[in-house]
Amino acid sequence: MTFPSPSTVLVIIFTIIVSPTIAIVVAQSLKSYRKKRNPMFPPGPMGWPLVGSFFSFYKPRPLSSLGGFMEQNLSRYGKVFSMNLFGEMMVVSADVELNRYVMQNEMRLFRNNLPAHIHRLIGDFALVMLIGDVYRHKKAIIVPFINMFRQQADFVRYIEHLAKGLMASSNKGGIIYVREFATKFSFYVVAKKAMGLTPEDPEAEQLLRDYVTFYKGLYAAPINFPGSMYRKALKARPNIIKAIKKKLDQRKAKESVDEEDDDLLGSLMKESTYTWENICDTILGFIFGGVATTSTAICLVFYLLENYPKALEEMRKEHLECMRSKKENGEEKLTWDDYKNMRFTQNVISETLRIGNVAPNLWKKATKDVEFKGYFIPEGTTVVAHLAAVHLNPSVFENPGQFNPWRWDTKDVKKANNLLPFGGGVRHCVGSELARVEISILLHYLILNYDWESVVPDHPVSAALVTFPKDLPIRVRAVDYSL
Numbered sequence: 001m002t003f004p005s006p007s008t009v010l011v012i013i014f015t016i017i018v019s020p021t022i023a024i025v026v027a028q029s030l031k032s033y034r035k036k037r038n039p040m041f042p043p044g045p046m047g048w049p050l051v052g053s054f055f056s057f058y059k060p061r062p063l064s065s066l067g068g069f070m071e072q073n074l075s076r077y078g079k080v081f082s083m084n085l086f087g088e089m090m091v092v093s094a095d096v097e098l099n100r101y102v103m104q105n106e107m108r109l110f111r112n113n114l115p116a117h118i119h120r121l122i123g124d125f126a127l128v129m130l131i132g133d134v135y136r137h138k139k140a141i142i143v144p145f146i147n148m149f150r151q152q153a154d155f156v157r158y159i160e161h162l163a164k165g166l167m168a169s170s171n172k173g174g175i176i177y178v179r180e181f182a183t184k185f186s187f188y189v190v191a192k193k194a195m196g197l198t199p200e201d202p203e204a205e206q207l208l209r210d211y212v213t214f215y216k217g218l219y220a221a222p223i224n225f226p227g228s229m230y231r232k233a234l235k236a237r238p239n240i241i242k243a244i245k246k247k248l249d250q251r252k253a254k255e256s257v258d259e260e261d262d263d264l265l266g267s268l269m270k271e272s273t274y275t276w277e278n279i280c281d282t283i284l285g286f287i288f289g290g291v292a293t294t295s296t297a298i299c300l301v302f303y304l305l306e307n308y309p310k311a312l313e314e315m316r317k318e319h320l321e322c323m324r325s326k327k328e329n330g331e332e333k334l335t336w337d338d339y340k341n342m343r344f345t346q347n348v349i350s351e352t353l354r355i356g357n358v359a360p361n362l363w364k365k366a367t368k369d370v371e372f373k374g375y376f377i378p379e380g381t382t383v384v385a386h387l388a389a390v391h392l393n394p395s396v397f398e399n400p401g402q403f404n405p406w407r408w409d410t411k412d413v414k415k416a417n418n419l420l421p422f423g424g425g426v427r428h429c430v431g432s433e434l435a436r437v438e439i440s441i442l443l444h445y446l447i448l449n450y451d452w453e454s455v456v457p458d459h460p461v462s463a464a465l466v467t468f469p470k471d472l473p474i475r476v477r478a479v480d481y482s483l
């Protein structure tokens with residue numbers, strides 16, 4: 001038997017292994033070179049006639065799943081692709097760099113693109129609707145106002161008191177509907193700071209009902225027919241504005257300013273250029289921003305903790321430990337900063353927001369032609385920054401569908417950069433810290449005073465909003481875990 005000479009072996013190896021590898025590398029670099037020189041509009045499906053991919057994009061899906069539409073297109077076209085919605089070609093991005101670029105260039109290259117039916121509900125003057133100097137001026141009032149919360153010990157006490165009162169009043173024979181409870185809780189937290197409204201206020205219950213109708217319609221299909229959710233929301237809007245205007249008029253009629261008037265309404269009233277319509281829209285938008293989002297996060301945290309008892313146990317330990325060390329230092333009550341600095345609790349909230357995707361995507365319109373990473377996005381194109389797809393990316397988050405608060409234990413820049421539940425850039429959520437602290441205060445009261453379990457299985461469904469088909473009924477049992 002004759003063996004090939006060493007030179008023949010080398011030729012064989014080169015032919016079988018090395019040359020195809022070189023060919024692939026060259027082809028890849030040529031592709032990326034061509035993409036750089038000739039940026040292209042991302043390819044994607046055209047969907048159905050007239051509606052395009054509307055129904056596939058909004059098809060309800062289980063929590064922590066992106067659904068068939070996203071999964072198929074991500075695997076076929078990659079992280080950036082296009083879709084057709086009612087004849088308009090949009091760019092859908094699951095690419096964290098593109099999403100960050102879009103958010104960071106808000107008002108330079110992109111701007112909020114809320115459809116006309118949402119604009120009609122939110123009004124002309126809410127912060128989300130504004131751009132340019134008018135936006136900056138209003139934001140300069142709202143941000144310092146929110147930053148003051150951390151110094152206000154009485155506000156933390158108010159949230160604790162609210163959690164306790166609402167847990168008692170929502171308890172019907174040992175059963176609490178978490179959706180209803182969480183909506184009330186987040187509404188009264190934000191409405192107090194917006195315009196001094198508390199549950200004892202005679203207008204409070206009706207206003208809360210109108211808000212629920214309002215936000216359900218805002219997330220529903222924009223069908224303006226008698227009985228439709230959208231039509232009901234359109235009717236709720238003037239009621240909300242009327243209630244805010246009443247507060248405004250009462251405040252104007254007062255001879256002196258009380259301490260309770262230290263709210264957003266009070267700050268906006270100092271602006272002589274703001275009309276009453278402007279003030280009422282701002283308050284409406286501020287309360288809306290804090291209710292649908294935070295209440296959903298609260299439902300999700302109840303649901304997830306029941307399913308992951310180890311996380312609940314570790315969180316309980318952290319709260320007891322924090323109280324113990326406060327007591328040793330002669331301090332009685334937990335403060336805003338104590339809550340914010342509870343590491344494991346904040347990890348639970350981060351993980352809930354990652355897996356739950358309360359705000360699954362942001363819609364931004366390019367105001368100029370944009371080129372990014374070889375893609376061409378023409379002026380006027382809407383980019384759907386898909387935050388849920390970033391949060392569920394398996395190459396960043398191992399087992400992305402698993403609730404694992406411990407994944408945030410170690411400082412990992414990559415993971416941190418891929419967590420965007422509150423958006424980013426100039427429009428980063430103004431209520432992000434308030435949301436975290438109010439959820440922490442509620443959890444503190446809940447986990448030290450109650451055990452709970454589901455009455456019937458009720459699993460969250462994600463679409464435009466995360467919903468619980470049965471409003472998440474739980475059975476609660478009072479237990480004293482405190483020191």
Ligand code: HEM
Pocket residue numbers: 112127128129139190285286287289290291293294297358359362421422423424426427428429430431432434435
């Ligand atoms: C878990 C709770 C929350 C989530 C997930 C959330 C999410 C977001 C996101 C993603 C944005 C960015 C929108 C964009 O870029 O177009 C945003 C903006 C905003 N949020 Fe939140 N939010 C939450 C709680 C709150 C609370 C408690 C308030 C009120 C106190 C609030 C008020 C606002 C307002 C007024 C804006 C508009 C900011 C602007 O246009 O500059 N949010 N929120």
